[in-house]
Amino acid sequence: MRVKALLKRSGHLGNDNQMVVAPFTVDLSKRTVNVKGKILELNGKEFDLLVYFLQNPDTIITKEQIFDRLWGFESETAISVVEVYMSNLRKKIKQATDLKPIKTLRNVGYMFETEELA
Amino acid sequence: MIKGNPQRKQQLSLFARELIGFALLFAILGLVVNFFFQQSIYENIDRGLRWQKIGILTNRRQPTFRTGQTSGNSQTPPPARNTPFRTNVLIFNSKGKIVNNQMLGNRLYEVFGNTRLDVTKVNKIREMTLMSSDNSWHYFRTLLIKVPKTNPNPMYAGRYALILENIDSDLLAIRGFRQSLLLTLLIFWFLAFGVAYFLSRSSMKPILESWNRQKQFSANAAHELRTPLTVIQNQMEYLLTKPKSSVMEQAEPISTTLEEVRHLQTLTNRLLTLARSDADIIQINRQEMSLQTWFEQTIKPYVEIARSQSKSMETSIRAAGKGHFDPDLIRQLIIILLDNAIKYTPKGGTIIFRVAKVRDNRLKIEVRDTGSGIPDADKKHVFERFYRSDKSRNAKTGGNGLGLAIAKWIVDEHKGTVSVADNHPKGTVFTVFMPLK
Structure with a gap:
């Protein structure tokens, strides 16, 4: 819901519950991602992660920010779990699109680069 | 203790007041006893006089001696x-x-x-x-x-x-009595010296303890604040030496700064929680929770977190029915205990989390780690604020020494108990008991 509200405000939300950042088409109500006509199989947290990146393209996002956003609580040890989800998400995007849009900044975080999508 | 410091003065004034109090009390006691003794003797004599008078006036008998x-x-x-x-x-x-x-x-x-x-x-x-x-x-x-x-x-x-x-004899008796009374009171007054000293010391003890704790607390808090502040300052000053570079190029110092800011945030949040708990202004928001599902939900991310660090986590939640507690606080308690357990368990180690209902409608929460354990000498201090088993206070472990103090407070608020013991063959086990009513 919060995601939707944010998207509405920022204007990314095309028709109702859809978000399009080529080649990704995200249906927020069905929680599905379409890439080039194929469905990208993502589990809950991976989906949330991708949506987060699509909402904040070309932005450096720290692991802490991701954890806070996806898990919703503060933890001193939790950052490593972000890395796990990140590597899964990357693998799945790579398999489906052969793209590597998510760049790692060592000791800092990640950045979703839109120029990689072109 | 340094001479002239406020506690010393306080103790001295307490001592003096107690001593004066005793002296006054004894003096009044002496006067009262003396007065009544004298009174009774004179009364006796006067009664004799009146008796004689009656004897003479009625001539009942010759005045006898x-x-x-x-x-x-x-x-x-x-x-x-x-x-x-x-x-x-x-x-x-x-x-x-x-x-x-x-x-x-x-x-x-x-x-x-x-x-x-x-x-x-x-x-x-x-x-x-x-x-x-x-x-x-x-x-x-x-x-x-x-x-x-x-x-x-x-x-x-x-x-x-x-x-x-x-x-003559009566006066002699009175004088003798007064002397022994005075002597007795003097002896007691000297005893009162000792008693007053003891009392002033024992009444100062809790004051001193809490004063020292407060002092220690402020010193620790200042220390914990200073380290991240220094790092932030250094990083920011470093950035100023690179006026031409981009954010991308300098992402690392920025992120380090952000990390330290996070530390500060956690620290101040916890300090605030503790300050509020001391002031007793935190409202406990108890709710009826379905135990099994709530605990399963709460614990879920930690299974992943443990796995992501090549540590395994075993959970056993056997708590049917409902419980009455503040879900936010109990979640915070579990996070604190599990964060600690994961932090101190080496790669390949196991963390065990158990929840079970026990007698008298109580809940037992158990968190076991297979870390290096806590020395016995430190065990009784781990719930103290800013107390850390490793004295180096290095920021690498990430803790600020307030987590367990808050955990203890949360358990206390729920009228429960929390204890720490050795896990066998190695590691530590934290056990929480709390009533579900």
Whole structure:
């Protein structure tokens, strides 16, 4: 819901519950991602992660920010779990699109680069 | 303890006040006891005088001489000096001349001879001091009566009779009593010195303890704040030395700064929680929770977190039914305990989380890690604020030493207990018991 509200405000939300950042088409109500006509199989947290990146393209996002956003609580040890989800998400995007849009900044975080999508 | 510091002064003033209090108390006690003792002795004497008076006026019997064996103050010993008299009667005629000198005998007459008749003092009890032949003073309590002419005893009829009761022995007794009373009070006052010292020390103890704790707490808090602040300052100053570079190029110092800011945030949040808990202004928001699902939900991310660090986590949640607790606080408690457990468990190690309902509708939460364990000496301190088993306080472990203090507070708020013990073969186990009502 919060995601939707944010998207509405920022204007990314095309028709109702859809978000399009080529080649990704995200249906927020069905929680599905379409890439080039194929469905990208993502589990809950991976989906949330991708949506987060699509909402904040070309932005450096720290692991802490991701954890806070996806898990919703503060933890001193939790950052490593972000890395796990990140590597899964990357693998799945790579398999489906052969793209590597998510760049790692060592000791800092990640950045979703839109120029990689072109 | 340094001389002149406020606690020392406080203790001294406490001591002084207690001592003055004791002194006052003893002084009042002494005065009261002395007063009543004297009063009872004089009353006894005066009663004797009045008895004599009645004896003379009714002529029930000849005035007899009391020779020491009296009723009331029998414990007073007979006077040491040779005083054969206790009660004597001087009979004056209307001209003021003593008429019963024969009856008294020479020795007594010598003593009483100079007594003057003062008719204005009729029926009044007075004290009189007379000197005897051997130049010693004698004290008397006297009662002057006017005997009516109708008195059957011709000796008295129409004359004045002065009844003299010798009180030498009584005065001696009073003096002796006063001395021993004074001595006793002095001894007790000296004892009070010790008692006051002990009391002032023992009443200062909790004050001192909390004062020291407060001092330690402020010092620790300042220390914890200073380290991240220094890092932030350094990183920011470093950035200023690279005016031409982009954010991308300098992402690392920025992220380091952000990390430290996060530390500060966590620290201040926890400090605030503790300050509020001290001030007792946090409202506990108890809710009816379905235990099994709530715990499963709460614990879920940690299974992943543990796995992401190549540590395994075993959970066992057997808690049917509902429980009454503050879900936010209990979640915070679990996070604190699990964060610790994961932090101190080496790669490949196991963390065990167990929840079970036990007797009396209580809940047992158990968190076991297979870390290096906590030395026995540190175990009783781990719930203290800023206490850390490793004294180096390095930021690498990430803790700030407040987590377990908050955990303890949360458990206390739920009227439960939390304890720490060794896990076998290695590691630590934290156990929480709390009522579900």
